[in-house]
Amino acid sequence: MYVAVKGGEAAIRNAHRLMAHERRGDPEVPEVSAAQIDGQLALAVDRVMTEGSLYDRGLAALAIKQARGDLVEAIFLVRAFRATLPRLGATEPLDTSNMAIRRRVSATFKDLPGGQILGPTFDYTHRLIDGALDGFAPPEPATAAPREEAVPRVTDLLGEEGLIEPSPRDDGSEPGDLTREPLAFPIGRDLRLQALARGDEGFLLALGYSTQRGFARSHPFAGEIRMGEVEVEIFVEELGFAVTLGTITVTECQMVNQFKGAGDAPPQFTRGYGLTFGHCERKAMAMALVDRALRAAELGEDVSAPAQDEEFVIMHSDNVEATGFVEHLKLPHYVDFQSELDLLRRLRAEWDAAALKEAAQ
């Protein structure tokens, strides 16, 4: 039987019109602007940029507004926007050791060169809802004379003593790009980090948490978390030199993990790495935990837990793909369902007939 699937245009049009009306909320209350979202819901903007995989604050803020605060929907909008623009090239790799640091903490060393800089953080707040926040004018931030000292990465300090594995060397080869080529497992760490960087924060948080609870235990320490501004440079062929495009805010997490040594490798710490656009600290930490867990095979560890299963983690980390497939279940499946229904009716009739025959015997 052929089932007509045309129709509903007027209903759809009116549904979108209703949605736009609901999005505006109470007309007596002032409308929020994208600039207000950018400034006052800045961490939502950071998350949408990171998982939307596109650094553009104004665009992410507008997407959040359009999506009525549904961040996965906003991420979807940003991903769709990126598909409309041409790619001009790839930047020089960011140099996070040269970051203009606004926050830098280490859970492994109390006293370390550069110090512990808390920056703007929720840490150590009491998590009590502040009923007086509306209309609150915060005081000017405190200032202090900065110290003229370098802020080396904690992993570099451990590396000087050879107590931590070095990062994989840059041999000049181009990193893989999952937006250009389909993934074929197993994949390299470059592609894994790209996928994790745009992966869903909640999914990676749960997987990272699972490794702490004993599913792929890797004894992590937050060696260092740093957040601040880094310069972005791109080599321009026609000029013959690299130009600075501007600066972006990023968050980096260096997870330091226990390792007993295996084969040729001496006992030394191993590493998990997290890097995000903006200030996405929880995401950077979860990413670093999962990056380390996914290195199980490389480090000769048993692969037994979900967080160590590369294909499982990478293929299910993208919330745009996930939401597309889950939410498509809402769309009409009338024909599919009709055929299932017909089959079930036939099976049921056979079953009923058999039961009747058995009862008669």
Added chain:
Amino acid sequence: MTKNETDERRAAMALLAAATARELDSAWTAWPERPAVEDLRKAACGLVMVRGRIGGDGAPFNLGEATVTRAAVRLSTGHIGHAYLLGRAPERARLAAIFDALWQDVSARPRVDTELLAPVRARLAAEAAKAVAEAAATRVEFFTVTRGDNQEAAS
């Protein structure tokens, strides 16, 4: 161009990329005897893939993209200017390209420096100093707690 001059132009282009629309616009509006500008490459938005390094210092990986705008112009003086900057900002990119062209004109360079680059440099330095001072105030100063009732145990 000598290496030195390339470095200077790179520094100038970095400042032009960081200049606000207002800074660029007022410098251009106030420019005496503005040369005619021909668009070699009309200002257009695109994407660049931003790369990070595994572990911060290792092999590169693709972190995610960023919006960029680029433009190229030729002035009636014959100088060609380019601009590449983060964000979607065609007007800023076109003006930045114009000032890159003017900067290459040795007779115009001092004026580009004093009227535009110096104020932008000063603004960026002030913003950076403010951010550094605010961060410095959140630096943890550890001290050892000495128990009053057990001086011997404390060391």
